[in-house]
Amino acid sequence: MSLSLFDLTGKRALITGSSQGIGFALAKGLAAAGAEIVLNGRNAEKLAEAADNLRSDGATVSELVFDVTDHEQVRAAVDAFEAGTGQIDILVNNAGMQHRTVLQDFPADAFEKLLQTNIASVFHVGQAVARHMIGRGSGKIINIASVQTALARPGIAPYTATKGAVANLTKGMATDWAGHGLQCNALAPGYFETPLNQALVDDPEFSAWLAKRTPAGRWGKVDELVGTCIFLSSDASSFVNGTTVYVDGGITACL
Numbered sequence: 001m002s003l004s005l006f007d008l009t010g011k012r013a014l015i016t017g018s019s020q021g022i023g024f025a026l027a028k029g030l031a032a033a034g035a036e037i038v039l040n041g042r043n044a045e046k047l048a049e050a051a052d053n054l055r056s057d058g059a060t061v062s063e064l065v066f067d068v069t070d071h072e073q074v075r076a077a078v079d080a081f082e083a084g085t086g087q088i089d090i091l092v093n094n095a096g097m098q099h100r101t102v103l104q105d106f107p108a109d110a111f112e113k114l115l116q117t118n119i120a121s122v123f124h125v126g127q128a129v130a131r132h133m134i135g136r137g138s139g140k141i142i143n144i145a146s147v148q149t150a151l152a153r154p155g156i157a158p159y160t161a162t163k164g165a166v167a168n169l170t171k172g173m174a175t176d177w178a179g180h181g182l183q184c185n186a187l188a189p190g191y192f193e194t195p196l197n198q199a200l201v202d203d204p205e206f207s208a209w210l211a212k213r214t215p216a217g218r219w220g221k222v223d224e225l226v227g228t229c230i231f232l233s234s235d236a237s238s239f240v241n242g243t244t245v246y247v248d249g250g251i252t253a254c255l
Contacts, residue, residue: 005236009034013233014078014088016068016125017095019046021194022144022222024053026092029226030233031059035090038062038081068095068121078128087136090233091129093122093143093166098196103157111158118162122169126184130177137181142232143170145188147248163188167244174242183241185232190248192220216249 013030017023019041027037027050037059041047044065051061062085066077082088097117099110122143133139146163148156166186173184191210193201200206201219211217228247231237246252 006230006234007034008090008230008234011089011233012036012038012086013090013092014038014040014064014125014129015092015094016040016121018092019043019050021196022189022192022225023092023094024050025222026094026225026229028054028057028059029223029229030090030092031057031061032226033230033234035233036060036062038064038088040064040066040068040095042067068125069116071124074121074124075128078125078132082132087132088129089133089138090140091125091142092229092233093125093141095121095125096144096162096196098156098159100155102155106158114158114162118159119165119169122166126169126173130173130182133182134177134180139177139182140233140237141170141173141177141182141184142229143173143184143186145170145186145244147188147190147246147251149186149188149244150246150252170244171242178241183232183237185237185240185242186244187225187228187232188244188246188248189225190214190220190246190251192222192225194222214249214251215254218249220247220249 013035015023015027018027018039031037039047039051047063051063054061064077066073143166145166148160149163149167152160170184170186225247228245
């Protein structure tokens, strides 16, 4: 009985920004738990390659190409999918980007792009999917936050602002939608080996600092995010709402 709480068989999960990195790892993990997968990205070729990869492991996969920063495009794509293919039971708002520059020199256009990609997209896709979930009286929304939801580092102040906003928007989603049967939570990774962090992974000085700063003493592996995502996607989290779960090797727990 207890293990069946984590079974996602018969559920369908849309993961934004899922052609690589954390998004792809979460898609693969949710598929292994029984979910059908809907991959999203802007690059149809990369998306098709990722989909073929998942299918080779036996997953049932659809591809949905749209720009998460375009409100009308998001709404049209989600509505068409719901009408033509079937319901989306789980949404993982994973699409995101980074830009590193000291704050006094941070370009205004880069700041605006971060706002649109990291936080406006959570609103756009979350709203489009939630409208259908509300009508059914159930649904799971997992927004990907960050260790920077709670902490800051030099050179990434706007990114930190967007990830703090993700946590607060998650609280707002839960406040508005919990009464309609939705559970809306955030998953906040610490430092993981991903294409987004490759420059830092390749920097011996930074990696040495991270190993000393993190109680676990190392970078995280993307597969280590899967268990928490399955939990937040499943019946096991039926009374978990509006919270941010840190998966960070203990970095937010200590000075």
